[in-house]
Amino acid sequence: METQNQTFTVVVTGRCALPFAKDCLGSIQAQSPPCQLKIIYVDDASEYNPLEKEELYEYLNHVDGEALFLDTRHYQIGALSRAIPQIKDKNTIVCLIDGDDYLLPHALSTLTTAYSDPNIVMTYGNVLIDFRPYQDLQSFYFHDKKTVNTPYPLSVWKKRTFREDGFRCFHLRSFKRWLWDYIDPKDFLRPSGDFFHASGDSAFIFPMLELLADPKHVAFIEKPLYIYRLHNGNVHNHDKKSQREDLEYLRFKKTPYLPLNRELLRSFLNH
Numbered sequence: 001m002e003t004q005n006q007t008f009t010v011v012v013t014g015r016c017a018l019p020f021a022k023d024c025l026g027s028i029q030a031q032s033p034p035c036q037l038k039i040i041y042v043d044d045a046s047e048y049n050p051l052e053k054e055e056l057y058e059y060l061n062h063v064d065g066e067a068l069f070l071d072t073r074h075y076q077i078g079a080l081s082r083a084i085p086q087i088k089d090k091n092t093i094v095c096l097i098d099g100d101d102y103l104l105p106h107a108l109s110t111l112t113t114a115y116s117d118p119n120i121v122m123t124y125g126n127v128l129i130d131f132r133p134y135q136d137l138q139s140f141y142f143h144d145k146k147t148v149n150t151p152y153p154l155s156v157w158k159k160r161t162f163r164e165d166g167f168r169c170f171h172l173r174s175f176k177r178w179l180w181d182y183i184d185p186k187d188f189l190r191p192s193g194d195f196f197h198a199s200g201d202s203a204f205i206f207p208m209l210e211l212l213a214d215p216k217h218v219a220f221i222e223k224p225l226y227i228y229r230l231h232n233g234n235v236h237n238h239d240k241k242s243q244r245e246d247l248e249y250l251r252f253k254k255t256p257y258l259p260l261n262r263e264l265l266r267s268f269l270n271h
Contacts, residue, residue, distance in 0.1 A: 006115055008037040008108055009092045009177065012065075013079040014099020015044040018052055020229065021059045027102035027227075029063040035108050039065035040087075041099070042079040045072055077188045077200025090178040091271055096201075100229050101171070104128070107225035111174055114219045118269055121176050122208055124169035125149065125221035127228040151220040152209070160259075162209045163251040169205045171226040178268055183207045187254060190246070198243035202250045206257075213259035 010028050014021070021041075028039055041060055048056065053069075060067055068083055076098075084094060093115055097103065114123050126149045149170045156165045188195055188203045196203055212218055 006036070006112055007089065007092045008035060008095055008111070008174075009087050009089070010037055010039045010095045010097060011080065011083050012039065012041045012097045012099050013044060013076050013083075014042070014046075015073075016046045017043075017099030018046070018048065018056055020100040020102075021056055024097060024099055024102045025059050025063045025065060027104075028097070030105055031103065031108045032105045033109060035112060037108065038092075039063055040068060040083050041065050042068045042083045043070060043099075044074055044076070044079045045070050075195045075197050075200055077203050078195035080200075080204070081185055081188055081195075084177070084180050087177050090176075090181075092177045093174050094177050094180070095172060095174045097172075097226075098228075100231065102227050102229075103172070104225055104227065107172055110221060110223065110225055111172070114221060117219070119216045120219050121179055121212055121217045121269075123172070123174045123219040123221055124205075125172050125226070126224045127171050127226045128224045130227050130229040152215070154215070157213075157215045160210055160213055160256065163206050163254070163256060166251070167199075167202055167205070167247065169201075169209070171228060172221075173201070173205070175208060176268070179208055179211065180204070182211055182260060183257075190249070196242075196246045196250070199247035199250060202247055206250060206254075210257035211260045212265075217265075 012024060012028075014024075017024070025039065025041070028037070031037075039060070041056070043056070057067065059065075070079060070082065074082060080096070087094065093111060095108070095111070111123060114120055147166055147168050150168050152162065152165065152168055156162060183204055187207065188200065190196055209218065
């Protein structure tokens with residue numbers, strides 16, 4: 001694939017993330033060099049008043065972004081499940097950003113280089129941390145993050161034991177749009193039928209790894225592309241129980257996916 005033909009669709013999800021929206025959206029617009037991209041902002045039932053909604057629309061208009069306002073809570077994975085199927089271009093590169101975070105200026109140019117390899121279907125990578133207002137370099141946040149932002153070893157790839165190994169695929173996460181269609185939406189749900197409240201990213205990351213089933217299709221990018229903001233609204237500060245229990249369910253109760261048929265996969269790679 002030639003890099004000039006690559007397009008990006010950046011999906012931002014957030015709840016009550018208006019204080020961060022200007023920085024988040026501005027960081028997408030400020031990518032250097034400019035690239036072909038579309039921005040979709042999904043608000044997860046923040047219940048903004050008219051002035052707040054107008055402010056968000058103002059930020060979106062400045063970057064030519066689209067808004068999708070959800071009337072009821074969908075949580076991150078539910079918000080993505082509403083937005084991504086609406087993306088018609090099946091070969092676009094979907095990039096996911098939390099609404100309280102932001103990109104470094106070289107993020108999309110780095111992805112452009114990664115996807116110039118025609119075998120690449122998915123990427124993940126490394127982050128820098130914005131600690132404000134904590135300035136706490138020994139944050140409890142890190143106690144269960146020893147392998148996050150690291151590549152899966154070949155031993156895991158050979159046995160496809162991604163769930164057993166644990167969650168490594170942190171921001172910036174991206175993938176070809178067509179890959180999403182091979183995940184059963186029922187796997188985004190708790191046994192109760194609700195969307196996973198936390199760790200919902202694992203509900204699509206594990207299936208994608210299992211479907212691709214070969215490290216040559218997944219690029220781990222060690223150079224940080226993404227600023228992850230620690231603040232009082234982070235899910236681990238108010239619902240660590242859901243984060244832990246949802247991840248355990250996804251790792252140990254869900255059935256792993258079988259690899260995609262290789263001929264089917266090649267047909268997409270050759271598109």
